[in-house]
Amino acid sequence: MIKNILTQIWNQRRTNSWLFAELVIVFVLLWFCVDVLYGLVFARLQSKGYDQEHVYKITVKSREDQFVKMQDADSVSHFWWKPLSEVIKSFKQYPGVESVCTSFGTDAYSNNIMFQGYHVDGDTSNVLISNIRYVDAEYMHTFRIPMLHSIHKNLKDEDWNAINDVTPAIVSAELADSLWGTTNVIGKRFSDYYSPDLHYRVIAVSVPQKNSDYNRYEPYIMTPYPERVYKMQAIPSIYIRVKADADNNDFSNRFIKTMSARIHIAPFYIFDIESMKYYKQLDDASQGVTQEVNNTMLMMSFFAFNVFLGLLGTFWFRTNSRRGEIAIRMAMGSSRKQTAVHFLAEGVLLLAIASLPAAIIDLNIWKADLTVTIHADATLFRLIITLIITFMLMAIITLIGIWIPSKRAMHILPAEALHEE
Template sequence: MKKLFTQLRNEWRGNFFLALELLVVFVVLWYIVDWCCVTARVYFAPMGFDTRHCYCLMVNRLTPNSALYTPGRTVGDDMDDLLEIAERLRHRPGVEAVAISQNCIPYGDGSNGIEAFVDTVPVYAMLRLTQPDYMRLFRIRGVAVQGADGRTVYTASSDSLAAVLGPGTMVLSRNAAADCDALGRPDATELLGRRLSLWKPDTDNSLRVAGVAEPMRWNHFTTADQWGGPFLATDFPREVMVEYENPAYLQLSVRVTPEADHGFAETLMAEADRLYRVGNVYVLDVLSFDQLQHIEELEDVNEVKTQLCILGFLLLNIFLGVVGTFWFRTQHRRQEVALRMAMGSTRRGIFLRLVAEGLLLLTLAAVPAALVALNLGVAELVDVGRLPFDAPRFVLALALSWLLMALMIVVGVCYPARRAMQVQPAEALHDE
């Protein structure tokens, strides 16, 4: 190492510009790696639910223009018919769970907000108006539940969340109270058993917090703290369904067993007119949640693909530039390699020396580059909307950037160094 430092100092003019190039390239590469790491961490983070083997049934109501229309049916009758369809689906072979909800299914295109109050401090969340089986159907991950007897159970399952969700109770997501800094309760688990007023503080319209669940992310490109993550789930009784007047405004979700998930949608639609049309209510279409996910995330997927193409092009240029620079540098030192071999150096020793020299230059350039990258992060010139800029994020991107550039340097040194070492020392010195 001492000899390497001495040689680098003696050749400081050429090494200075090479180190400057490595510094600039390192900062650009760090930015690319940081964005890729953030996107990957957000994409692969837990969703808080599971939609595998789940289907959404679109229902509608016949109009008087239909030959099958039954006159005299009221809105209440239509909701009873919808509940009857749901009950028939529960008895269908292969069906695990059925739930009716309003504008709150995963990968849906709409949402409802609600405002609850802890004392007088508001808590904003997404309203999930649904039947209790919704928790079991989408495998909502529970944190804790508290029964009517006041007994609290932690590490709750989706079944226990479904058991406590009913008239007079609610289920909060763990981060629903994250913005209530004045309360000192960033975790909603501490609100178990308390009654929270809805829409206005100190009103009789209140519900008891009977369960706490993990947040449900909106899609794979948003975090649990963004809109859609914090939620407040309440029961969806028949009298509330009637207020929506049309079954088309409600969603009927179904989970089937893995064995039954083979042509389920086609088979159900073939039997829909015979088995699942009650009164004026009928099943219009069946969509898997994989289809809904594709529709919901299509724009984000296309945007990420575009950004990855741009970043991939920049990464290719960085790779060719760094490899080419060290390739030319090693090829240019062909006579030095021959002289070292003539003085008794081994091929392995020369190769390791050339690689170590490149890595030492990279490390020296990485120190000021890290300071530049740190200032970029502190100034929030990177993506901080999805993940905060913290020490683990900074160090991870820094380490990956160093490893990538080290790999490029090794590739740039390896082939020309091996070729130079295959030349006889006398021939190389004669050329000089």
């Protein structure tokens, strides 16, 4: 059967040439779209290195009429940080809140990014630029950051203090590997490149970290707040983790309504509270990921519809022009089902032949590094998977496009068709 179909395709090569060219072109274009989506899905499925489920970000602001710029550290500590700590403490007492944490520096799903240079003591030739995040001890629990190696099973406030002018630090696997070539670096020391007197000691190595769902993994370091923070009138990012049974769609409204009425600690007030899912949507939109996915899906739909119409028209014409052939087949004992299968097999074989030059073109595009590699590397595995997915999509479209005329061919009466011939 296959040999007979291949012979027919060759004999009708002039008729098939335009359809063949269309299949090749659309296969290449569709593959490119599939490749873009693969990169996005691959990045999305990778763990971010933390769990933001049931986590909310609370925006606290200061009242302008009560704001007084303070010069000395004692005043800032007494009139700013002490009242702010009372505000944060009140959040912990809200029913359903599991934990509360604060941070400065690089935030998840945010354009607030802070970098710093680090090097192993004595080796200033190998300086690594890393994201830095100043956090309290509760941060790791709130975001449930898994550790590859750690000195402390459960990090406590007393573990998060400098000892002999050496600051404890949690580094990501990327930072550890870049500085020492391994992730088993517990107890290792390193220094701040721009502040040579600032030394760190690794107390834990976290799993790989990234700032958002579609970013690549980057070096990260988490350390306690430096002294200079407490000399500034700044408000850190505040996060709360809500117990799963207490989290629902109305939690934000109830929280801000209750806490706004309860908190009367000058000069602070609650401005807003939003889930991390909300910030993820904003981040996707700001990075253009949402638009990229929508545009790619729109192009894929256009290419698929184009192939569908081309196959539908071509095989509809073939059905009408080959009525005599179909009648003879059925007169010789072929069933209607066998006739339809013949048409479907012919279309799939034609697609399989067209996919060979299309795959060669895709291979050259891949070798030339013309694919989108913002979210994931252009590996050979990625090429093979995307080619298989593209062929399967094209095969489904081909079968749908041929089914309508082939179904029509199944109802041809042999006697009537032969009489017309």
